[in-house]
């Protein structure tokens with residue numbers, strides 16, 4: 001028995017914003033952004049919501065898998081930018097796609113969210129509780145970004161990606177072979193965004209700064225140090241070596257971070273596919289967005305061994321080894 005991804009899907013807002021357009025908003029340049037991050041453009045919501053993007057990505061993943069929405073048993077949405085506190089995005093998506101038989105809930109582990117949601121779905125299926133799951137990462141980060149802060153507004157983009165996975169009675173070693181997950185709550189202030197202003201008449205709060213705050217250098221150093229360790233841990237649990245991995249599908253934060261990780265693992269950058277140049281950092285949507293792209297352009301083929309790895313606010317990070 002194995003738990004395998006048999007469908008992928010994605011969705012992006014219609015509006016693409018190039019680096020040049022940001023020069024009109026903050027003191028930056030296309031050259032600076034490309035050199036320091038590798039990002040050339042990103043998609044920004046002009047009305048798309050986390051629920052609408054997630055629903056579109058989920059519908060595509062279901063179609064790709066050849067499944068009906070009524071068959072879905074578990075619907076998990078990883079997001080840190082829900083429109084509403086209640087109900088959760090997963091229930092909104094359930095309603096939009098008609099997944100009437102699914103249990104639906106959200107999971108927030110920031111940029112590692114999709115990875116943690118995938119592991120959660122996998123554990124449920126392995127335990128025999130559900131037979132299948134639809135798992136998406138979806139974000140509209142543009143609403144929690146300070147568009148006057150050049151240190152952050154150049155990095156992020158909006159979008160969603162989804163996968164459909166199910167229990168397969170195939171022989172051989174397929175599906176998820178090993179994983180690692182870690183959280184370090186002591187380092188939360190390195191990358192944070194406060195919640196909404198309280199209206200509690202019994203507790204007067206100072207006005208909040210409701211946007212992302214980030215110590216870019218700290219995040220950079222954390223990712224380059226911890227992610228290779230998590231990858232080695234997951235690969236070790238799978239009983240293989242880093243040299244046996246065909247593709248490293250990593251969270252798309254910054255090209256230089258990926259280069260630093262590849263160097264520490266002594267792996268050629270050709271095995272680190274990227275789309276961050278076109279979509280920026282889409283947080284929990286990044287891994288499934290890239291997976292969908294790689295699947296449909298033929299870079300991922302059956303039998304390949306992949307490592308997925310995410311890292312972000314929390315701090316949270318992890319890795320997953322799977323045979324496609």
Ligand code: COA
Nearest residue numbers: 028029032036111150151154216217219220253254311312
């Ligand atoms: N355009 C032009 N200059 C900018 C700028 C921008 N968009 N953003 C910052 N700068 C300036 C800084 O103000 C600083 O100027 P100073 O030397 O006069 O003070 C200079 O560039 C260098 O800043 P620094 O923060 O040291 O740059 P950096 O090389 O560390 O690059 C990041 C900044 C944010 C690109 C980099 O730290 C990074 O990518 N970190 C990881 C962030 C990330 O991926 N977060 C999400 C993880 S899920």
